[in-house]
Amino acid sequence: MSNPLVDMEKPDVIFCIGTNMTECHPVAATRLKRAIAKGAKLIVADPRRIDLAEMADLYLPLTVGTDVALLLGMAHVIQREGLVDQSFVENRTRDAEDFFKHLGEFTPKWAQSICGVPAEDIEKAALWYGQGQPSAIYYTLGITEHICGVDNVKSLCNLALMTGNIGKEGSGINPMRGQNNVQGCGDAGGLPNNYPGFQAVTKPEHQEKFEKHYGRDIDLENGITKVTAFDQCGDGIRAMLIDGENTVVSDPDRNHCQHALESLDHLVVIDLFMNETTELADVVFPATSWAETDGVCTNTERRVQRLRAAVPPVGEAKPDWWIISQIAQRMNIPGFEFSSAKEVFNELCSLSPLYQGLDWDLIDKGEYQWPVPYKGHPGTPTLHQEKFENGRGIFTKVVYRDPAETISEDFPIWLTTGRRLQSYHTHTQTGRSAGIDYLLPGESLEIHPEDVMSLGLKDGDWCLLSSQRGSVKIRVEATARSPKGTVFSSFSFSDVPVNVLTGSGYDPVTQTAELKVCPVRIEPVKS
Amino acid sequence: MTPPTHLQNKQSDPDSKPQGQETLTLTLDGEEVTFFAGETIYEVAERHRKEVPTLCYDPRLEPFGACRLCVVELEGARNPVASCTTQAQPGMSIKTKTPAIEEHRKVLLEMVVSENDGIEVDPLRGYASQELSTLVDRYGADTGRFQGAQSGCSKFEDDNPFILRDYNKCISCYRCVRVCAEQEGDYAISIKGRGFETQITTEFDGLLKDSACTFCGQCVQTCPTGALADRKALRAEGQDGELQKTRTICTYCGVGCSVDLVTQEDRLVAVQPAMDGPANEGALCVKGQFAFDFVQNPDRLKKPLIRREDGELHEAEWEEALQRAADGFLKALDEHGRHSVYAIASGRAPSEAAYTLQKWIRSGFGTNYIDNCSRA
Numbered sequence A: 001m002s003n004p005l006v007d008m009e010k011p012d013v014i015f016c017i018g019t020n021m022t023e024c025h026p027v028a029a030t031r032l033k034r035a036i037a038k039g040a041k042l043i044v045a046d047p048r049r050i051d052l053a054e055m056a057d058l059y060l061p062l063t064v065g066t067d068v069a070l071l072l073g074m075a076h077v078i079q080r081e082g083l084v085d086q087s088f089v090e091n092r093t094r095d096a097e098d099f100f101k102h103l104g105e106f107t108p109k110w111a112q113s114i115c116g117v118p119a120e121d122i123e124k125a126a127l128w129y130g131q132g133q134p135s136a137i138y139y140t141l142g143i144t145e146h147i148c149g150v151d152n153v154k155s156l157c158n159l160a161l162m163t164g165n166i167g168k169e170g171s172g173i174n175p176m177r178g179q180n181n182v183q184g185c186g187d188a189g190g191l192p193n194n195y196p197g198f199q200a201v202t203k204p205e206h207q208e209k210f211e212k213h214y215g216r217d218i219d220l221e222n223g224i225t226k227v228t229a230f231d232q233c234g235d236g237i238r239a240m241l242i243d244g245e246n247t248v249v250s251d252p253d254r255n256h257c258q259h260a261l262e263s264l265d266h267l268v269v270i271d272l273f274m275n276e277t278t279e280l281a282d283v284v285f286p287a288t289s290w291a292e293t294d295g296v297c298t299n300t301e302r303r304v305q306r307l308r309a310a311v312p313p314v315g316e317a318k319p320d321w322w323i324i325s326q327i328a329q330r331m332n333i334p335g336f337e338f339s340s341a342k343e344v345f346n347e348l349c350s351l352s353p354l355y356q357g358l359d360w361d362l363i364d365k366g367e368y369q370w371p372v373p374y375k376g377h378p379g380t381p382t383l384h385q386e387k388f389e390n391g392r393g394i395f396t397k398v399v400y401r402d403p404a405e406t407i408s409e410d411f412p413i414w415l416t417t418g419r420r421l422q423s424y425h426t427h428t429q430t431g432r433s434a435g436i437d438y439l440l441p442g443e444s445l446e447i448h449p450e451d452v453m454s455l456g457l458k459d460g461d462w463c464l465l466s467s468q469r470g471s472v473k474i475r476v477e478a479t480a481r482s483p484k485g486t487v488f489s490s491f492s493f494s495d496v497p498v499n500v501l502t503g504s505g506y507d508p509v510t511q512t513a514e515l516k517v518c519p520v521r522i523e524p525v526k527s
Numbered sequence B: 001m002t003p004p005t006h007l008q009n010k011q012s013d014p015d016s017k018p019q020g021q022e023t024l025t026l027t028l029d030g031e032e033v034t035f036f037a038g039e040t041i042y043e044v045a046e047r048h049r050k051e052v053p054t055l056c057y058d059p060r061l062e063p064f065g066a067c068r069l070c071v072v073e074l075e076g077a078r079n080p081v082a083s084c085t086t087q088a089q090p091g092m093s094i095k096t097k098t099p100a101i102e103e104h105r106k107v108l109l110e111m112v113v114s115e116n117d118g119i120e121v122d123p124l125r126g127y128a129s130q131e132l133s134t135l136v137d138r139y140g141a142d143t144g145r146f147q148g149a150q151s152g153c154s155k156f157e158d159d160n161p162f163i164l165r166d167y168n169k170c171i172s173c174y175r176c177v178r179v180c181a182e183q184e185g186d187y188a189i190s191i192k193g194r195g196f197e198t199q200i201t202t203e204f205d206g207l208l209k210d211s212a213c214t215f216c217g218q219c220v221q222t223c224p225t226g227a228l229a230d231r232k233a234l235r236a237e238g239q240d241g242e243l244q245k246t247r248t249i250c251t252y253c254g255v256g257c258s259v260d261l262v263t264q265e266d267r268l269v270a271v272q273p274a275m276d277g278p279a280n281e282g283a284l285c286v287k288g289q290f291a292f293d294f295v296q297n298p299d300r301l302k303k304p305l306i307r308r309e310d311g312e313l314h315e316a317e318w319e320e321a322l323q324r325a326a327d328g329f330l331k332a333l334d335e336h337g338r339h340s341v342y343a344i345a346s347g348r349a350p351s352e353a354a355y356t357l358q359k360w361i362r363s364g365f366g367t368n369y370i371d372n373c374s375r376a
Helices: A005-009 A026-037 A050-057 A065-082 A087-092 A096-103 A108-115 A119-131 A147-163 A182-187 A202-215 A227-232 A254-262 A318-332 A341-351 A448-455 B003-011 B041-047 B099-114 B131-139 B174-181 B218-224 B285-289 B318-336 B351-365
Strands: A013-017 A042-047 A056-059 A135-139 A172-175 A240-243 A265-271 A284-285 A295-298 A305-306 A412-420 A444-446 A462-467 A468-479 A486-490 A518-524 B024-028 B031-035 B071-074 B093-095 B161-164 B189-192 B198-204 B228-230 B244-247 B258-264 B267-273 B305-307 B314-317 B341-345 B369-371
Touching: A005 A026, A005 A108, A005 A135, A013 A026, A013 A119, A013 B341, A026 A042, A026 A050, A026 B174, A042 A050, A042 A119, A056 A119, A065 A096, A065 A119, A087 A147, A108 A119, A108 A182, A119 A135, A119 A147, A135 A147, A135 A486, A147 B031, A182 B351, A202 A265, A202 A341, A202 B351, A227 A254, A227 B341, A227 B369, A240 A318, A240 B318, A240 B351, A265 A318, A265 B318, A284 B318, A295 A341, A295 B351, A305 B244, A318 B318, A318 B351, A341 B351, A444 A448, A448 A468, A448 B305, B024 B041, B041 B071, B099 B131, B174 B189, B174 B218, B189 B369, B218 B228, B218 B267, B267 B285, B305 B318, B318 B341, B341 B351
Parallel strands: A013 A042, A013 A135, A042 A056, A135 A172, A240 A265, A240 B341, A265 A284, A412 A486, A444 A468, B024 B093, B341 B369
Antiparallel strands: A284 B305, A295 A305, A412 A518, A444 A486, A462 A468, A462 A518, B024 B031, B071 B093, B161 B228, B189 B198, B244 B258, B258 B267, B305 B314
């Protein structure tokens, strides 16, 4: 997030797109609800009539995968109506002229023809966002899990840059990070293109720094992504270590994923429970869980916070860092003589420009949001205040592309996937917490009541849901939360493995899967 | 009046004041003190470490003035005033603790407790559950002084696994109603009846699961009497061992809510929100509040596992498992080269896990063959 969570209560206008915040980030949503109570206007763009849509002053029910069209239409109106922040564009951005020329043809009418949102509502959304003092954007995986995820994000950046809604209190472009430490994992260097602290592996000064630190020759180019690595399993990739991820259930195209892991010579998995991924491993290590582990995590607003062990580990479980270090030592790799999480974290701080001003003791109360470039620096709740990291904010001429697969005679319905409030991801933890099943006993497919009728089904029936990649049997839930022609399910339950169906395509830059769009067919089936 | 400011006031230096605000003064228990525009008398007193008792007050909520325990003497006013709803004004002279005020508070407490079926409740019930019994102790209030009918009607037939609705202990402070509306924004809790017949309820007087309730638990944690209680925590009621709290961060989404893990000996028995947590300021959701017991679930892996000749995974000692893991990677390195080994870091584990894993790949193999689970 460019801005801190407390800023959620400050904007005039809040634009939520592709975020089911009340279910996936419920506590952040409480701030949003307070902002609305204080008079902020809420615009929600989402294919489904989620709870946020019910709260919205303006709801834009776009067709799945058409965000770029909607956002181009909005940018067109902002320019046409003279709502561009000229001094911000002049002083802080680049390539504006080209971008503004590019916008000419993308009228709200054109956008309507693609995204299905009435042109007058696109006009209204653009006016509100453009006039807000300030306006803020919040998004989640509904923006990124598309073949055009990067284009979607750049489209949002264009809106913020045109209107100067970045770098000031209550504004910003705010992705809500999904997992408790997905931010910290990237910060720590768990990426094929960055050393710790997002230091690009392709930059000579970083290469020199880490070559010296590791005392060995290193690759000068980016590593391959996980998606590519899975494609190469059994071929180029022969051995893999997976830490704490039930990738077989959470990844798209489950059959491909399972086959990839089965083709390895050697698979080591660190986890808390046996699951569909550990079942395929050669060696499984028991990790200490959340309440048993000292460590550090970083939240969606870049706040670096301490985790503290409250109970002793179950059985012989050990912290992940210890297990990995022990494997490294047995391979005679130097630099793994760590004796505590504190030592590991302090080494990370010493190598990351974002954490340079932090150490284990300083973050005791969780006061710091990175970057903290030196000791004594107060941290950076709001990014991009005076300048952008790379000098100027760049406008991008984004164009609309159809999803990887579009509906057809064989697969005439859109499936979009997501999460539910009461369950977390593959349910390995929430499913083992007493009482959760009282609220969420199982998976269901949310279908518009009229579609349920025309498919010859009834609420509570079972149906067979199929895509080009496979089929799953799933219970029907008739609800107007789903628009006509689009159905929804989560991927939480292993007995309804919805990711057998997904995986139609990947963003060419990030290789993020298009989990939000998958053409399907629905057929009645006996229970 | 914003809730975060209130929260900060509680911990701040008595003399601190917001920047750019004009300094105003009033007399508090004979001493001239500063305050800033918009503060209530209660907030000024709280900031200056006066122990003004309250039951209906939660610093995150709008002042309500229901319990009248926070009354103070204001020079020139005919009757004591409720400090939580009275704005501080320059030149006011306030006494927070005269014998008359203290006696008034004691009688009020005696009347409040006369309607309840008991005030001693297990602290497992919730974060604020001891507030009433603590005040009764502090004032030496006589719980049997007034004999009369009891108010409230517990709704034990609501068999949801999370929130016990023991309204026999309700004192109609409305903190649950207000926290659900003002903080959570769900408006699931409402009131029926008036006066002695007041009853906290939900729409159509039904079960919580049939209401707008999301089981976030905020009502439980703000209840000052334990009338709304953490049913999961109460599973540990009566068990041996002192309750301890450890501050950590919730394990679910990326918001990063601060929580206190409540433990009894080696058992994790409950989660309570941290009222001063920077990301959540006392709020949690159903997962953070109630989905904690996977930690000590019997299914947890307790020993390393190795796949043996029979093709099955078997429990093994650490040394053998670590060596087997290392040997497998060395073999791949030897036979297929540096680019045959790949690692996937976890967005669920602490940063130390991702850091060591990427270091293992980068310093052990000299590649960047590392990624994490964020692409799916």
